[in-house]
Amino acid sequence: MTYEAKTPEEYISQLPDDRKLVVEKLRKIINKNLPKGFEEGINYKMLGYYVPHSKYPDGYHCNPKLPLPFMNIASQKNSVNLYHSGIYAIPELLKWFVNEYPKHCKRKLDMGKSCIRFKKMDDIPYELIAELVSKLTVNEWINTYESVLKKK
Template identity: 45%
Template sequence: MTFDEYVDKIDEKWRESFIRTWDVISEHLPEGFEADIQHGMPGFVVPKDRYPEGYHVDNEPLPFIGVASQKRHLAVYHMGMYRDKNLYDWFTREYPNHMTTRLNMGKSCIRFTNPDKIPYGLLGELAEKMTVEEWIDLYESKR
């Protein structure tokens, strides 16, 4: 599946929010990450030419951030927050400064149930917080 095919299948309610979320993350990511489709969703990965070992589970490029439109929500999967407690804590502290809605999140998955209530600025800041090198080092240190 291509990115455009994925976007074409998104429910109209979520399409604009998905594209805006994707664009914000893409514009704020440090250099070196690459767009890819993994596990049926678009995301950003560390390419194999940068990290040949890839993801230990399936030997695909190392995933970093995924963006998915689900039936009832838009999800941003940030693997760095899953591995870095300080980054996770920063995000959970910052969220109330950007939104009045309750944070709906797991260890790496941030869920937005209202397409009109997505903190794009905060997602941009989050995307800037970790370089490719920092992500590889963190990934390797926790294997």
């Protein structure tokens, strides 16, 4: 499902009622724990957290007009998804998350390369997400991003 929104508030206002509370709570936790330097906005028609051009003028290599993406939240047809680029790019972070997940959630981890899907809204591991969000500073993310680009 895609939503046409210019602000996070506008995005959330378009969600079904049962998703609004979940996405608002995720947003609050992310904003509370996100290291300084990242910005929040709409990115790829989702709630986005990214490195602004003021901090990283080169932007995203696929489209330099876009800021460097880091994380997104999206309400999809059957789930609320958290997309975290650090999990995709840093094997140690992925390993940590996969190992910690069962300590915080009774359901099986439903995950793609950078996408964590939450199909049951009552069992989202908010504390674990808060910890995940705080794991990478802006500079660490930029360094990781650039080191991955150089390998290609």
